[in-house]
Amino acid sequence: MAGGWQPLAGPAHRVALEILLDGPLSRAELARRVGLSPGSLTRITKPMLESGLLVEVSGGPVDPRVGRPSQPLDVVPAAHHFVGIKLTGDQAVGVLTTLRAEVIAAAELPLPDHAPAAVAATVAELTKTLAAQSDSGLSGLGISLGGQVVGKSEVRSGSFLDWYDVPLGQLMSAHTDVPVVVANDLTALTEATHWFGAGRGAARFCLITIGAGIGYGLVVHDKIVDTPESSLGLIGHHPLLPDGPRCERGHIGCASTLLTTDAIVSQVSAALDGPGSADSTSTTRELTYDECLDLAVKGEPAARQVVDRAGYALGRLVATAANFTLPDRVVLGGEGVRLVDVAHDALLEGLHLDRHPESTDPPIVLLDASFSEWARGAAVIAIQTFVLGS
Template identity: 80%
Template structure:
């Protein structure tokens, strides 16, 4: 794992990191070198007195390929990646129906399409992520977007493919991808907030994701943000789900203007200074700033990563976001660095691939 994330690494550095003697390290890495998973790369002379070349170890990222698929309410979005989660190809298919069998068949078809981009290499893993409560990397306890309860998705997919399958909550998968290969790399402590169809929160502390059986329940969606906000279906006033989801923003701006709009059209109008749309978008940006402040106050992160298909809100309502952030922060507190992820669903699909990569590398 050390070489995968930070390679190439010298044998001395690798021994120090994993706490193994040079002899033990040689015994462990020898079969990996023979199989082609690891290679020696030249790094130039390491000792100027003798000119002896250093040969750090690195992984052959293209030796293994993985498919990651993100399930939404109406699409399966997929990517093909290398062992280092570098995206080689993308594809998607509509979900014409939500029955578990039909969705499993669509995932299998999409996997086959993506695998065809690297026909000379067998897939080493398939990761599937979705919004919902997932247990044992296989069983979907519930998924509101697909109207599923107790669906053995892993078993259904295993009937379609010989590739090892892992199923995960989409926020957990995206957090792990951000941690291992994305904007969270190098941060011992960071939090991820996503805005889109739902509101998500992921946390990494001491270089490990903070996980719990409740992590996939979307708990942060009911964080109170505005005292004069709308009431959600659970009776909360001004919680995140009533302000920050794409549907909430579309509904409020469309109602105020008296016509149906898309999410991007709402943001475009605000960016142009529309007197009706701009205050509503700024209000959402202010609420997001308060959500970022709450996360930062509780977790003291090195950085805050914002993502999801609604993340463009950050750019359009940037000043309002800062107002909300500063309202709930101590005046002497430093603003946490904020990093934005790509808004496309390919980012989520890549997260699913990373879950498959982690299972392949760590064995569980």
């Protein structure tokens, strides 16, 4: 396959990685970034150009020394394709991407049940469907899920699938010869934000996700802060409101009782069906998350109160993250991220409550709310394994 990355090492690998993440780049900029002389850079890049890993592209500024446009170097993103699959409790969501994590195609399949063998077969079927849309084959498959993953292969625990000690990587080896890597979904999404997303170029950023659970990722000095406990959802039980609901662990007003999509749905539904509710939409049917937010937008008092309380709590959570980690930006994602727009004023109120009056609000960037964004994160884990060799 053209454009192979291995066995690149040392300066050659650093050059290729800089171009992958920030290219196209001029030779002068590359030499500055990796600390090489122009002659050394030419010697290193020549075989990379000959192999097809790098290409010269047009459109660079005119080089005054030679009186002609410079030719920046770039990779060929379509030379390699990757599949990323996000597993939820009831479906597998997949994307096909290029080497730069650009999504080419997306598809999803329901999970017939939670049996590991059945899930592996579904992942294999979805991978085959997506791979059929690539004309260069697959260079890697990434799978992410909520839970603790060890060795990029074994799911130590996966709460949404009720899994414990499941060798998912080994199970997938019976279905495919493509290299497979398994990761915690929040780690994967943080790395995608770091390498190819809203966190690119930030010295420090944090990612907060709201949806079925509450997640937190942190990148400092261009490296993700990752430990075996990162996948435990520790931020989900951070206290936010002293008069909030009590969670199953006995915490009052923690993030999981206020910000998850299930918490907001159950509280809005209960408020609309409770005694004294004057809303004509009251029904014993549980509303969807988007319906709850739609009611708040329309000004339904009970929904507005629940949603604004959640937005206020989210603002306090953002303030806590900003106060402790001093990020250049805060990235908010997850399937519940629409809350940021619907409860924007309440979020700012909560944020400002816990910030110094002379502090500046951290820039807040929103990710797409679809599960495809998480699947793209899984693809990025596969891309990283491919280009870093580990």
